[in-house]
Amino acid sequence: MTSPTPTVISASFITGARSKEYIPDANLPEIAVAGRSNVGKSSLLRILLDNRKLVRVSQTPGRTREVNFFRVDTRELGSFVLADLPGYGYAKVPVSLKKEWGAFITRYLEERQELITVVLLLDARREVRNEEKEFVMWLDQLGIPTLLVVTKIDKVSKTERGAALQRIKREMNLASLPLIFSAQTKEGLEAIWRKLSVALASVEESHVEP
Numbered sequence: 001m002t003s004p005t006p007t008v009i010s011a012s013f014i015t016g017a018r019s020k021e022y023i024p025d026a027n028l029p030e031i032a033v034a035g036r037s038n039v040g041k042s043s044l045l046r047i048l049l050d051n052r053k054l055v056r057v058s059q060t061p062g063r064t065r066e067v068n069f070f071r072v073d074t075r076e077l078g079s080f081v082l083a084d085l086p087g088y089g090y091a092k093v094p095v096s097l098k099k100e101w102g103a104f105i106t107r108y109l110e111e112r113q114e115l116i117t118v119v120l121l122l123d124a125r126r127e128v129r130n131e132e133k134e135f136v137m138w139l140d141q142l143g144i145p146t147l148l149v150v151t152k153i154d155k156v157s158k159t160e161r162g163a164a165l166q167r168i169k170r171e172m173n174l175a176s177l178p179l180i181f182s183a184q185t186k187e188g189l190e191a192i193w194r195k196l197s198v199a200l201a202s203v204e205e206s207h208v209e210p
Helices: 041-048 095-111 130-142 158-171 189-201
Strands: 008-017 030-035 067-074 078-084 115-123 146-151
Touching (some): 030 041, 030 189, 041 115, 041 146, 041 189, 095 115, 095 130, 115 130, 130 146
Parallel strands (some): 030 115, 115 146
Antiparallel strands (some): 008 067, 067 078
8 A cells, every 4th residue: 555655765954055056956856845933844844854853943933044955865756855944933133134034035936946836834823924925925926836734733722723724714815725734743744745746746857857
């Protein structure tokens, strides 16, 4: 029987980049993960990479100050790159550094040819902010597909869960309910992998490593 999640053969850190010249030329399809600081981005990446030590999970918001690139080799889906984008919203860093991040991330999203999907994480317990709505609209204008995932779903009751998902669907103008994820129980992991599998399967031949 086929496993509901792909088998990760290996996962490795490629590099961390704070400017365009340090972005790696991996020649592989790339999936970026974005979200406000403390939304559970590192926890999701750690589980997707099947490596507890490769991605540090921090209790201090805003620790990620660069785009971290990871190569993932799987048995079923081949190889691809996961890009961990800096968190936003809670980061206690100088305004000048936030502006620097903004310029760099803008160029990355506008120019990165290997990028096939952006996974945007939203906290089930938090209100959707205008910056998140605008981010999705901007990605749509760039022609970059967005996969919305509501994290920390285990932190709310079943009643609150339904209301939160309906609210996010309405506020983000979605055709269907967003995906969910819990780093504690791994609920929703299979559905996320299914969506990523579809995105990777649709990659053009030119994006795939020979």
